[in-house]
Amino acid sequence: MSVMSQDVKVVAPAATTRQALRLFAERRRSFWVVLSLLVLFTAWEIAGRVPISFAFPTFLDTLAALAEMVADGSMVRAFFLTLQPLVLGVAISALLGIALGIVMGLSDRMEWLLAPVFIVLQAAPMAALVPLVTFVYGIGLVAKTLAVIMLALPVIVLNSYKAVRHVNPSLVDMCRSFQGTRRQQIFKIIIPDAAPVLFAGLRLGVAAGFIGVMLAELLITPTGIGDLITYHRSVANYAHMYAAVASIIAASTVTLAVLQWFETNVMRPEKRRS
Amino acid sequence: MTLFGYRIPMMASLIVWALVWEIVGRLDLIFLIPPMTAIIVAGFDLMQTGSWQNATLVTVRSFVIGMALAIGVGVPLGVMMGRVKIIDNIFGLWVNIFVSAPLSALVPVLMILFGMGEATIVVTVFLFAVWIIVLDARAGVMQVPPSLVEMARSYGASRATIMRKIILVAALPEILAGIRIGVIRGVKGVVIGQILVAVIGYGELFELYSRSFDMERFWALTLFLFAAAMVLSAVVENAEKRIEYYAGAR
Amino acid sequence: MNATALAADEFDPASVVTRDPVVRVEGICKHYGSVEALRGIDLQFERGKLTTLLGPSGCGKTTLLKIIAGLVPATSGRIIVNGRAVTGPGPERAFVFQDFALMPWATVLRNVGFGLELKGVPADERNRIARSYIGEVGLQGFEDKYPHELSGGMRQRVGIARAFAVNADVLLLDEPFSAVDEQNRRKFQEDLLRLVEMERKTFIFVTHSIEEAVYVSDRIVLLSPRPGRVSNIIDPRIDRTADPDDIRRDPGYLDVVEEIWQGLRHYAE
Ligand SMILES: Nc1ncnc2c1ncn2[C@@H]1O[C@H](COP(=O)(O)OP(=O)(O)O)[C@@H](O)[C@H]1O
Numbered sequence: 001m002s003v004m005s006q007d008v009k010v011v012a013p014a015a016t017t018r019q020a021l022r023l024f025a026e027r028r029r030s031f032w033v034v035l036s037l038l039v040l041f042t043a044w045e046i047a048g049r050v051p052i053s054f055a056f057p058t059f060l061d062t063l064a065a066l067a068e069m070v071a072d073g074s075m076v077r078a079f080f081l082t083l084q085p086l087v088l089g090v091a092i093s094a095l096l097g098i099a100l101g102i103v104m105g106l107s108d109r110m111e112w113l114l115a116p117v118f119i120v121l122q123a124a125p126m127a128a129l130v131p132l133v134t135f136v137y138g139i140g141l142v143a144k145t146l147a148v149i150m151l152a153l154p155v156i157v158l159n160s161y162k163a164v165r166h167v168n169p170s171l172v173d174m175c176r177s178f179q180g181t182r183r184q185q186i187f188k189i190i191i192p193d194a195a196p197v198l199f200a201g202l203r204l205g206v207a208a209g210f211i212g213v214m215l216a217e218l219l220i221t222p223t224g225i226g227d228l229i230t231y232h233r234s235v236a237n238y239a240h241m242y243a244a245v246a247s248i249i250a251a252s253t254v255t256l257a258v259l260q261w262f263e264t265n266v267m268r269p270e271k272r273r274s
Numbered sequence: 275m276t277l278f279g280y281r282i283p284m285m286a287s288l289i290v291w292a293l294v295w296e297i298v299g300r301l302d303l304i305f306l307i308p309p310m311t312a313i314i315v316a317g318f319d320l321m322q323t324g325s326w327q328n329a330t331l332v333t334v335r336s337f338v339i340g341m342a343l344a345i346g347v348g349v350p351l352g353v354m355m356g357r358v359k360i361i362d363n364i365f366g367l368w369v370n371i372f373v374s375a376p377l378s379a380l381v382p383v384l385m386i387l388f389g390m391g392e393a394t395i396v397v398t399v400f401l402f403a404v405w406i407i408v409l410d411a412r413a414g415v416m417q418v419p420p421s422l423v424e425m426a427r428s429y430g431a432s433r434a435t436i437m438r439k440i441i442l443v444a445a446l447p448e449i450l451a452g453i454r455i456g457v458i459r460g461v462k463g464v465v466i467g468q469i470l471v472a473v474i475g476y477g478e479l480f481e482l483y484s485r486s487f488d489m490e491r492f493w494a495l496t497l498f499l500f501a502a503a504m505v506l507s508a509v510v511e512n513a514e515k516r517i518e519y520y521a522g523a524r
Numbered sequence: 525m526n527a528t529a530l531a532a533d534e535f536d537p538a539s540v541v542t543r544d545p546v547v548r549v550e551g552i553c554k555h556y557g558s559v560e561a562l563r564g565i566d567l568q569f570e571r572g573k574l575t576t577l578l579g580p581s582g583c584g585k586t587t588l589l590k591i592i593a594g595l596v597p598a599t600s601g602r603i604i605v606n607g608r609a610v611t612g613p614g615p616e617r618a619f620v621f622q623d624f625a626l627m628p629w630a631t632v633l634r635n636v637g638f639g640l641e642l643k644g645v646p647a648d649e650r651n652r653i654a655r656s657y658i659g660e661v662g663l664q665g666f667e668d669k670y671p672h673e674l675s676g677g678m679r680q681r682v683g684i685a686r687a688f689a690v691n692a693d694v695l696l697l698d699e700p701f702s703a704v705d706e707q708n709r710r711k712f713q714e715d716l717l718r719l720v721e722m723e724r725k726t727f728i729f730v731t732h733s734i735e736e737a738v739y740v741s742d743r744i745v746l747l748s749p750r751p752g753r754v755s756n757i758i759d760p761r762i763d764r765t766a767d768p769d770d771i772r773r774d775p776g777y778l779d780v781v782e783e784i785w786q787g788l789r790h791y792a793e
């Protein structure tokens with residue numbers, strides 16, 4: 001996000017403050033980010049002061065609660081616990097999902113056998129199956145990791161599979177014309193060409209993983225951020241509860257934004273059109 | 275795939291998986307997996323019960339209301355974002371955050387705001403579905419070719435006419451695509467909401483069957499939901515295809 | 525400087541003499557499902573010469589070239605290269621793609637050396653060879669650039685350098701200049717002629733431009749629209765020692781262009 005975008009034309013000096021403001025707004029994307037944050041937080045503050053509900057704290061109260069939880073270390077501990085099943089689950093889903101997706105992309109038989117299953121699993125409400133996990137794996141880390149995998153795996157598999165099916169056929173022909181082996185074709189052409197879409201699938205998997213880990217922590221047994229939410233709700237500490245919810249949404253947003261940034265700046269899909 | 279020269283449709287592999295399931299179920303390996311046939315029988319039994327009918331009614335009702343709200347709010351907001359720069363700038367950030375945020379974490383907040391009843395489920399469905407509808411409607415409006423709007427203006431069409439007859443129609447394929455993904459997300463929302471609230475609709479039944487280890491009914495219920503999600507998305511997809519047929523020339 | 529005059533309607537393939545054929549196309553037919561792309565193609569390509577396949581879009585030029593390359597299987601018939609029947613791609617043939625087929629994630633150097641990389645040639649040696657061909661196609665200084673940093677014309681030079689680098693006897697070029705603008709195209713055609721002269725390889729060249737075909741070819745094979753068949757074979761016999769601009773104004777050159785146009789004209793109507 002550059003401060004000055006290059007495509008702004010030569011502009012005459014602003015005559016009025018209003019014009020100056022408009023100019024400023026056009027040039028800086030951060031202006032709009034700040035403005036839209038301000039709009040929502042102000043609305044939140046006002047709604048909290050009315051108040052629209054006894055269980056609706058103001059924005060400033062929530063911010064104070066957040067600061068308190070960060071200061072006393074409970075927030076850090078909670079994130080440490082929440083991130084364990086999330087990272088583990090996403091990592092397993094990524095390895096397994098990309099491998100499965102590539103196999104389905106390369107083999108018509110595997111496509112026939114597996115694609116419908118994952119199409120159903122991706123469209124279906126997998127959350128319904130989370131309670132089942134607890135029967136077999138109890139309420140520990142394994143159960144939560146499995147919940148994450150159940151939500152993250154299908155989307156990663158399907159994206160990887162589509163990525164491989166959409167590899168530039170001309171590049172594959174090129175590799176064949178130089179007598180590349182099937183192995184060389186897969187590792188030197190298909191996987192590098194599919195990489196940006198594989199990565200995009202991973203990002204969607206991470207988003208699904210966040211949903212899964214919160215579901216697990218609220219449903220299976222309260223730990224981590226889920227515990228903060230449940231506990232503060234039970235003692236009617238609503239500001240703390242809201243702060244916990246906002247923190248996990250913020251954490252997921254930042255994670256996804258970083259992945260998105262990596263995707264557009266490092267994988268550079270737009271530069272791949274040759 | 276082709277076998278002995280015959281083309282076998284892709285979805286046919288689901289039958290193979292159902293057979294595998296049946297065999298695993300009959301081998302009695304884990305109590306979690308009863309035979310597929312037993313699940314189907316349980317499903318038909320279930321449909322006779324008042325509790326299932328009630329739960330279905332409640333579930334469908336909250337889903338339909340939530341979706342109607344999501345479409346009613348999402349499409350106009352998306353269209354406005356596509357047309358008005360300031361609205362786009364102010365809402366864009368939040369729509370993009372919520373479209374991929376872990377909304378399951380928000381359900382406890384909804385429970386204290388809207389109570390342990392249908393209202394919470396309706397709002398959950400709304401929140402799961404609305405953002406993607408907004409984004410796709412916005413994308414649809416933004417890709418309307420300016421020449422089309424200029425054409426209408428040159429024939430003297432009013433702003434309202436242009437909006438109704440040109441922009442909305444030209445954006446329809448994208449709007450429908452958004453609604454289709456919204457529907458799939460809405461089904462996930464209704465299930466997540468009900469499971470977390472746990473005293474209403476299918477959530478109550480899931481709770482009941484899993485507590486009493488009634489795996490046949492549990493799976494029957496799950497299959498209902500899976501089937502409903504697939505059927506709903508197929509219906510919208512069908513509508514999409516028809517629209518695309520008309521939009522094909524653009 | 526005169527062309528073999530052949531009446532287009534009564535063309536007899538047996539009357540065409542080919543000495544030392546390096547590639548022989550025998551009775552090739554190709555069906556894509558119910559679409560008949562090629563019907564009964566018999567052709568011979570002379571060693572060290574540039575032969576052009578010329579015909580309207582969709583007549584099966586790419587298909588024939590890919591069958592010769594071993595990338596696409598023929599429905600019937602066979603291809604013989606250096607006396608051996610083709611069953612797939614081989615080291616004696618190299619392909620230049622219409623859409624360049626450059627790996628966007630690899631530098632010019634790696635793209636040019638890719639054929640050697642696949643054969644397991646050590647990095648030092650393949651980079652040395654790649655650099656020399658990069659120089660030969662006029663891209664010195666661009667070794668570390670990526671394809672998206674190059675113009676269309678430069679990208680195709682990379683594609684041609686890559687094909688030369690594997691030192692194949694037969695080069696198959698599928699409309700290599702179709703994505704290049706007119707000024708660069710002429711420059712390209714002259715460079716191609718220089719390379720044909722220098723490299724002493726057999727070129728099979730596909731184009732749908734009559735002028736381009738007449739300018740660069742030793743022999744032109746005219747294909748008819750679907751299903752593709754050989755409708756005429758013309759040897760332009762242009763004196764290439766002359767200045768390029770003079771060639772394009774030469775009456776002999778213009779006569780051949782006119783003759784081919786007359787032969788193709790009824791397809792356009
Ligand atoms: N992979 C394919 N599947 C089906 N039809 C094809 C395929 N490739 C080419 N064709 C058809 O075969 C005919 C010849 O194609 P092509 O060889 O690409 O022609 P040209 O290169 O002369 O333009 C065309 O009608 C085209 O539609």
Ligand SMILES: [Mg+2]
Pocket residue numbers: 585586587699
């Ligand atoms: Mg072609």
